[in-house]
Amino acid sequence: MAVQQGSRVTTIGGIDAIVNRDRANHLNCRKGQVLAFVASRSPWWELLLYGALGSTYDIYRHCYRRKGYRWDFPAPYVRDDDLAALGWFSGHQAKADLDEVRDALPEYLANDQPVLFMAPRADFAYWVDFMRRHGTIESEYRELHSYLVCGLSTDRQTVLIVDNTTDNHEYTSFLIPMADLAAGYAREPERWFTDCQTLLRVGEPDLPELAVRYHRVVAGYTDRFELYDIIADSLPAERAAIAETYRTPAVNSLALLAGSRGMFCRFLRRTSHSPQVLARYEQLTAAVGAVQERVGRYHGGGADVSLDELHRRLQGLRVREEQAARLLREDLHRTPVTFHDAEG
Structure with missing residues (x-):
């Protein structure tokens, strides 16, 4: 125009x-x-993502119980109160x-x-x-x-x-x-x-306050990651009942998991967490994204994707999540987190 x-x-x-x-x-x-x-x-924008891991139960409730899409999920990050703390x-x-x-x-x-x-x-x-x-x-x-x-x-x-x-x-x-x-x-x-x-x-970020909020999130993070098992169990019925891949609860759930873990990695890069913690979550993010792509192919009828393969991959993702969360808590317990600027 x-x-x-x-x-x-x-x-x-x-x-x-x-x-x-x-x-x-x-x-x-x-x-x-x-x-x-x-x-x-803002050079500190990644700090808005400290709560990106969120609750996998909330993802289950949104995608499976409410039949919601990834795009209308109320993600617990990029919130007004955190914007205020960022200035x-x-x-x-x-x-x-x-x-x-x-x-x-x-x-x-x-x-x-x-x-x-x-x-x-x-x-x-x-x-x-x-x-x-x-x-x-x-x-x-x-x-x-x-x-x-x-x-x-x-x-x-x-x-x-x-x-x-x-x-x-x-x-x-x-x-x-x-x-x-x-x-x-x-x-x-x-x-x-x-x-x-x-x-x-209107101002500069309140880094100590954002650190307190992050500590609070990790201290209360008790997720058991059952969502991965629910996804595995739902795949055949979703392929039979839903024509459009973007509408399936499994694909929407995995997109939210991959996206949130990717965002959390961006936050971790601005923190004093150990390189091992960042590496573990980067590996998890890549693995979830790969499974999301395979699940999409399975739903579309791809002959190269079996249900047994997806079950194994999803079980492995749950184990990866449990290990990463444990390492995260242990690392934060040893040393309170601090933030560094974008240049490191």
């Missing part, structure tokens, strides 16, 4: 530095966008109308603050194209998505949205006519401009 002649788009600073930090594509859209933006401005202000408004958004955008963007809001995916042509390419079932087209507004034309008739609907899930810019936003809002106003948010860096 071209901007009208005589007008130009003014953006917040550094939008080229907004890159995808979630290579496993497991976070919900809002958390992924917040993480990408904060990481473009960021996160402002929220539950619902806005079109006029409020039009009036507020120039001031926020001039203050170098992005604006995020929720709206139906099907009201954006680039999202419809993405969903068609990736085989999204049509009944899901109008689900809500978070939009990250980073620019506005001087005539206020075009907004610049940064989104990761590329095939490699990397962020890129889309110029969207304000008229498209108005048309979508008129069609379904109650579902437009919900969960509005803006972000602003």
